[in-house]
Amino acid sequence: MPPRTLHLNAFLMNTGHHEASWRLPESDPYAHVELDHYVRLARAAERGTFDSLFLADGPHLWGSVAQRPSGALEPLTLLTALATATEHIGLIATASTSYNSPYNLARKFASLDIISGGRAGWNIVTTAGADAARNFGLDAEPAHAERYARAAEFLDVALKLWDSWEDDAIVADKASGVWGDDAKIHPPRHRGTYFQVEGALNVPRSPQGYPLLVQAGSSADGKAFAARYAEAVFTAQQTLADAQAFYADLKALTAAAGRDPGHIKVLPGIVPVLGSTEAEARANEQVLEDHIVHVHGVANLERLLNLPAGSLELDAPLPADLPSEDAVEGAKSRYTLVVELARRDRLTVRQLIGRLGGGRGHLTFAGTPEQVADAIETWFTQGAADGFNIMPAVLPSGLDAFVDHVVPILRARGLLRTEYPGRQTLRERYGLPRPVNQHTAALV
């Protein structure tokens, strides 16, 4: 058995994960809608032999456009363009189970998987918030549990569609004029609570069978869903102890769901802010914090906490009487994380905004490359992570810095591949088996 090595995912977002990153002299404020920007980032991640790259998404315009670069290229579209500009790296797109139909989405992922030679991944989200709901004919967001019930049925249908062609359904016998074997086509004929989908997918089974299934919700519903379906999980954890507890819990839930816990990879997010000394790293972090426009930060925080505008004071702590997570229908686990962070470290609203500016709840780590590598190694070897979701505060420079300065250290320690072992699918990259088609599974 080869030594266990890190799985690294590059989480690409605009000019970086720090909300003020676009204001730096080096940043291109139009980068988020420029293909070249993302091609450059994808190639940097390949240079660092990352497993994959990832794009977050929500089908609505988020808040005020005054605040920062707004809007984004649709992830499946952008990743298709990146598929042609890269050779090895996995391509993980976020797409919503609440605001897509299974037939269309299953087909798009199958198409990307074919075009990329088996490098597609799907970050499955249920999409919190009324803003998205109102773009799709609803007046308010569906309840949290309802969204997850729909997501589970969506997955069942999508899996039926991806398995609706057996791998050897194509005969291609020119002499007899028989192209395919209709006996190896299996229409889902699904009639459920949320979906009715009759026919087979109109694209053959793709190299991976279906995209790598990724999930990022850490609420109770989210973890139950991940235990059942997810092969990789992105999560926000602020401390080693919290991350270890989450890791152990998710592996146990996965085993309890009848799956191999080794077949779910846990990747906490980390926002590295690098410097050649620790002081330089902290100074780099301070420059970013100094560019925050606090009026936006307050509005964002009020939104996250479901508070009316004007509820928060910049130099006061959070109100004491916030509702519990149970009463929240939006992003439950992120809500709790932010509230606990503020209370644990006794932060004012201003300080909390500064801490969130980098990673919106993900761990920001300012330090030297050695210090960042140490933290990664500790979490990886102490049962907190199978790898990391790397979220540079500033892009592209933060990704370049990670690849040029942290990656060599990880490689020297034997924690990361030094090169790609030839062409692989994304699932092979993560050390996961290709899914067997449900219609042939009994024969294997």
Added chain:
Amino acid sequence: MPPRTLHLNAFLMNTGHHEASWRLPESDPYAHVELDHYVRLARAAERGTFDSLFLADGPHLWGSVAQRPSGALEPLTLLTALATATEHIGLIATASTSYNSPYNLARKFASLDIISGGRAGWNIVTTAGADAARNFGLDAEPAHAERYARAAEFLDVALKLWDSWEDDAIVADKASGVWGDDAKIHPPRHRGTYFQVEGALNVPRSPQGYPLLVQAGSSADGKAFAARYAEAVFTAQQTLADAQAFYADLKALTAAAGRDPGHIKVLPGIVPVLGSTEAEARANEQVLEDHIVHVHGVANLERLLNLPAGSLELDAPLPADLPSEDAVEGAKSRYTLVVELARRDRLTVRQLIGRLGGGRGHLTFAGTPEQVADAIETWFTQGAADGFNIMPAVLPSGLDAFVDHVVPILRARGLLRTEYPGRQTLRERYGLPRPVNQHTAALV
């Protein structure tokens, strides 16, 4: 004013438009799911200085997979990959107004338009047939008129979304920390019969404002829709007289709708089958016809004509008592065209299948390059066409043959550009103006 020149669109489909093309020795029966096949075709069309290329689509698996290469890469996905492999050619994707939501589709087209530098086009279809309906929660296809009513509202919403950012909404003022101007963002707040869409699109306005709008339905509903919205129209016409009548009718309807009739380009389909002599061309056509598997042809025809299986006899004419187009809820104008073709030329079912094998109702023209160029010139100069939808019977060889042998003749006659005049948007390629944003139109 420059001389009027042809607009050419390459209609790409699998191994060619002839249903038996995949059985030829030269054909790759997996080509329809191989990116390289389409890259090769796109580059051939660019070599021929075509305006655009086009992919048809329907969100369902069509009939038996025994018959011919089945399924297809999703068009927007495939065209995004082709955008990175080409420089000049327009990229027209088919997408359904019946089985998509406006927010998602508007965003995907805006993303493709940005990534391709303004080369996106949308072939707007309402999608006939129960097979598609049953993949999206319906038990039967919506009525023809209902589909078109939804399509019109879909377009209104999509146009509101594409105009929801003014062209100069981005300020990008790093010093003051203001990225965008919220006053130049215009949420649709649409509450209609089929759709409720509240918020602005989450991608800025694209190079073309929105994709070139293309339409292909030739029923009364289809023509009314085209007159209101379409900038290019694909149509199946069997004779010069029919094509002239359609052309004059559509231009008049467009003028009656208050639009410049020069701003709708009419492109009949043509299936060229070339030979160095007319006899060789006819022999090439015969080879294709000899590869037809008639049991499939009969089933397809019964399906098109809404007849129960077993209704048609191979060596008999069509039944005399077929219903009129008014009773058909599917592809109305194609139905009438096929019935009239069979009656006009007194064809048996076998002969009709042979005639349809090449273009499914589009004009198949077997001849020398000179003869094909003559036919194109006649239709173009005699008020039947602004250009053509080129549908090679066999791909890639038929497109190569057209580009190598017909295009030089058209260029020598001054009917076609000899090179691209630098970077242009698809709309510029078709000689059409960039749409003014509805929120700034009053100011212009």
